[in-house]
Amino acid sequence: EVKLVESGGGLVQPGGSLRLSCVVSGLTFSNYWMAWVRQAPGKGLEWEAGIKPDGSEKFYVDSVKGRFTISRDNAKNSLYLQMNSLRVEDTAVYYCVSSQGYWGQGTLVTVSS
Amino acid sequence: QAVVTQEPSLTVSPGGTVTLTCGSSTGAVTSGHYSYWFQQKPGQAPRTLIYDTSNKHSWTPARFSGSLLGGKAALTLSGAQPEDEAEYYCLLSYSGVGVFGGGTKLTVL
Numbered sequence: 001e002v003k004l005v006e007s008g009g010g011l012v013q014p015g016g017s018l019r020l021s022c023v024v025s026g027l028t029f030s031n032y033w034m035a036w037v038r039q040a041p042g043k044g045l046e047w048e049a050g051i052k053p054d055g056s057e058k059f060y061v062d063s064v065k066g067r068f069t070i071s072r073d074n075a076k077n078s079l080y081l082q083m084n085s086l087r088v089e090d091t092a093v094y095y096c097v098s099s100q101g102y103w104g105q106g107t108l109v110t111v112s113s
Numbered sequence: 114q115a116v117v118t119q120e121p122s123l124t125v126s127p128g129g130t131v132t133l134t135c136g137s138s139t140g141a142v143t144s145g146h147y148s149y150w151f152q153q154k155p156g157q158a159p160r161t162l163i164y165d166t167s168n169k170h171s172w173t174p175a176r177f178s179g180s181l182l183g184g185k186a187a188l189t190l191s192g193a194q195p196e197d198e199a200e201y202y203c204l205l206s207y208s209g210v211g212v213f214g215g216g217t218k219l220t221v222l
Contacts, residue, residue: 035211045151045159045202047211059209062114101149101161101170 002026002102009094009107016086016111022079022096022104030054030074033099036081038092039106046092049081086111115139117205119214124222125193133217134185135203141184142205148186149204150179152197153216159202163188193221 008020020036035050049070050059058070069082079096086109093106116138125131135148142148150163161170163179166186176192186203198221203214 037211037213044200044216045153045204045213047204047213050209050211052209057209059211061210095158099164100168101151101164103158103160105158 002098004096004098004102004104006094006096006104006107009109011110011112012086013113014086014088014111017082017084018086018109020081020083020094020096020107020109024077024079024096024098024102027098027102029072029077034070034072034079035097036068036070036079037095037097038090038109039095040089040092043092048094051079083109088112114210115205115207115212117203117212117214119201119203119217121215122218122220124220125190125197127193127195127221129193130189130191131193131219132182133188133190133201133203133219134182135187135205135214136185137205139207142181142186144181146186146205146207148179148181150177150186150188151202151204153200153202162201190219195221197221 003025006022036048051070055072067085071080091111095106096104118136148166151159153159162173162177167179178189180187201217
């Protein structure tokens, strides 16, 4: 069974930082593109960042470039999202997603003073 | 960045057939966009129905199929069931950058 488990969400003040993690099991992690997708309350899905299987290339949506960094550790079957300079509008449930479309259950990030 | 367009809402009768589409502002959708289709019900995480245009997961009901149709990605539901009422999102890849459509609210009525 494939499982993706996110962690690291929580309440943070505007301008603050958080690091999200996603541990993957049940598939050969190093073979898969990975991505972070978010969903603000009552809104649609938004793709934020993606990374190649070997970590050699990373891709970002314009709104998070320079603030968010995606990374992975294939030895630990783990995906990360370092989020800096957080804004109120970054409040959302963050999901890690693999190529072929395996999803985690999400972790809630709330940016508020 | 590109804009991906979906029908905001569609209605299908139980047992009926409906096609949801996913268009790109940059032109025709091709296999190189690796289109995905996701289903989301209220209070639940999304689940993937289709990946890479037409591939299904083990949990994807046989009544769902993915294709390219008229320059768009398409999700066809044949024999709609009440439990298919949900929000459906498509995702296209643009050289590694993903863009979601705004979602289609499908009503089975």
